[in-house]
Amino acid sequence: MNMLVARLVQALAVALLVGAATFAMMRSLPGDAAWRIAAGRYGYDNVTAAAADAVHAELGLGGPWLPAFAQWMGDLLRLDFGVSLVSGQPVLQEIAHQLGASLWLALAAVGLSLLIGPPLGILAGLRPGGWLDQSLLLVSTALKAVPQFLMALILILVLSVQWGWLPAAGYGTARHFILPALALGLGLAAVNARIARDAMARIAAMPFYHFARWKGLSRRQVLWRHGLRNVAVPLLTYLGLQFVLLVEGVVVIESIVGWPGIGHALVHAVFSRDVPMVQGTALVLGLGFVLVNALIDLALVRIDPRKAQ
Amino acid sequence: MTLFKSTVMTGLMALALAAPVRADNVLDVVAPFEIQSPEPATSGHIFTRMGIAETLVDVDDQGRLRPGLATAWAVSDDGRSWRFVLRQGVRFHDGSPMTAAAVAHALEIAQGKPGPVADLPIAAISAEEDALVITLTEPRAALPAFLAESRTQILAPAAYGADGQALAVIGTGPYQLTALVPPLSLRASAFADYWGQPAHVPEVTYTAIGRAETRALMAESGDADIVFNLDPASVTRLSQSAAVQVLSVAIPRALLVKVNAAHPFMDTAEARQALSLAIDRAGIAQAVLRYPQGADQLFAPAINGWHNSALAPLAYDPAAARALLAAQGWEAGPDGILMRAGQRFALTLTTYPDRPELPLVAAVLEQQFRAIGVAVTINSTNSSEIPAGHQAGTLDLGLLARNFALIPDPIGTVLSDYAPTGDWGAMGWDNPEIVALAQALARGDASVSEDDGDAARARISAILQAELPVIPIAWYRQTLAVAAGIDGATIDPWERDFGLAQLRFAE
Secondary structure, eight states, X not given: OHHHHHHHHHHHHHHHHHHHHHHHXXXXXXXXXXXXXXXXXXXXXXXXXXXXXXXXXXXXXXXOHHHHHHHHHHHHHTTOOOBOTXXXXXXXXXXXXXXXXXXXXXXXXXXXXXXXXXXHHHHHHHSTTSHHHHHHHHHHHHHHHSOHHHHHHHHIIIIIIITOOSOSSOOSSTHHHHHHHHHXXXXXXXXXXXXXXXXXXXXXXXXXXXXXXXXXXXXXXHIIIIIHHHHHHHHHHHHHHHHHHHHHHHHHHHHHHTOOSHHHHHHHHHHXXXXXXXXHHHHHHHHHHHHHHHHHHHHHHHHOHXXXX | OHHHHHHHHHHHHHHHHSOOSOOSSEEEEEESOOOOOSOHHHHHHHHHHTTSSOOSEEEOTTSOEEESSEEEEEEOTTSOEEEEEEOTTOBOTTSOXXXXXXXXXXXXXXXXSSSGGGGSOEEEEEEOSSEEEEEESSOOTTHHHXXXXXXXXXXXXGGBOTTSOBOSOOOOSSEEEEEEETTTEEEEEEOTTOSSSOOSSSEEEEEEOOOHHHHHHHHHTTSOSEEEOOOHHHHHHHTTOSSEXXXXXXXXXXXXXXXXXXXXXXXXXXXXXXXXXXXXXXHHIIIIIOOSOOOSSSSOTTSTTTOOTTXXXXXXXXXXXXXXXXXXXXXXOTTSOEEETTEEOEEEEEEOTTSTHHHHHHHHHHHHHHTTTOEEEEEEOOTTHHHHHHHHTOOSEEEEEEETTSSSSTHHHHHHHHTTTOTTSOBXXXXXXXXXXXXXXXXXXXXXHTTTTHHHHHHHHHHHHHHOSEEEEEEEEEEEEEETTEEOOOOOTTSSOOOGGGOEEOO
């Protein structure tokens, strides 16, 4: 319970910090916001002084920062995120749409990485130095070394262009998920596998693990009762950290495969100085971190009884 | 281990058995342009290109105006009153008839938003029974071309909110919008009550994909049927693929260096000619753009009337460039960069990555200018920095791709860029003769109308070639990949229409 209160306080602090930081950053960026917004709205062929003036007049840009910040914070408290300066649509509506697309992609990536990484890591950890362990080290190092954008392009080349199994890019059906989720998930799986392997090897070498075998449990039973639960603790802890990597990857992958997600939106909003969109997106991502960490804390308490005390 | 193996095998088999990527009657179009909203001012070009919305005036591939939603137009003797006869029996996609009042309503809204129509000297737009009358405060011969621009698309009155913002795309085109998911996609189906030849393909989708590599891979994998704006490397690769056909056509857009002619280093025609002589256009065209040739004047041969074949072509001659600069008092400094009165010949070249080849060309230009002793720092940034720098007077050089068909008559762009100066055209340079000629052309004055204005256009081209307020580098080509099995694909050089209504799936 204490933990939840602490996380709630953390969420408030994150909201305040992210709000203040994005506000300050967007204000301190070089270039005139009206010109940038005009470029975002009308495209490079049509950015003219007249268009920039029209944007300036419409949005009342360039006023003092303190009232603007106070206004934004006040609106936020009433859950009013404002309107995108480029599209004119409510920010909350845009984020809801984009966050959904990103969230499903991120979940699919984490799901895939958990399906692929930990089982292989556990098998490798049970026989440290074995052929599986050695080849897994090789493969996971290679996978981790490949940047995500390159991974996406390789997967498109192989799975879409060569074999024609999956759509190369786009969004809409379940088939569209597999490729970007793999591009994100393989890198995560590489790390998951290493963590599971190290944890498994360490646990398998401990006296309690040998004792369990010695008292007559089968390999499978020992793994099930004493192994998996202990491997899960470092895996879950790492999952929280992976969320950061995941968000970073989502931004890159979404641009490559044309995914209408929050990463894509954030990049474009920064480029065209769409302040309410940047603030809203950053805030939602910041609160997302807090939420994921809270969920992982809760899960860890259930798995690792020592944490509850 | 066996469990893992069987899982992988099952997964792979499921993938292999899954349906092929396109087994439907839907035609998938991919291009880089994002859809902001239903608003014509920001995204109208996508709705016209997809055949969803239409304009009063249309354009053929030679750039000649032809009837669109207006069947004919005429101007009064004093050149101030235009009457557009509206096509009869046209229905909007919501079933409502296209009346003169609806057309007037749409144009009045367009006039209130940033765009070419906002700058027209319009006094009044009024609806008659079967016609639209536009009254001007001064003559404007190119008015019909302005009404072929996508932001003047005619939407039904129900498409607009009370504040004039478009909330829906209710057009008159052969395709009717069925789903709009900004910023990346839309879906449309053939409109049964279309006034013209109905579309052959029942359903079309549009997806915005920003990265050129991805677009090319979508074409190659058969994931998209029509893919626009290919990068030079992909054109080479796709040309060898049996799955697609690559089309390429010259378009009225030029890659050019915009010069601040008020800058003390570049305030003479000789200094600008020296910069021009330093540019190896053929090298840039072949190595970076993979075009057969560079530009030897501002207007491409395809721009009828404006291309002046009598002009001496812009040349590449670094030795002549150095001689011109020496005559201006520049001498090589200790690091090879020119010096004059204690000042280094150093400039900033501003460009933007929205067109991926621009930063590459900038890097080559940096080398070529250095070879004549001019130091250039590249600033690759937001496209708006060029017009903003123009307004603030801080821009040195800008590398950009200028579209002369913003309205399908280059006079619109010439007027805004050179008569006298404009955000994307001449900077710190003023030529009264060009201003007089361009304005006479725009008004349709008798003084220039004798040979259809060709002499005036040729004179404008000649002045620009001699004075070089902008330095042309290459004429653009539009490229398109079409999947095998699709008939009837063409490229509209005026970038107004994807031509979807003419496409068919091969039997």
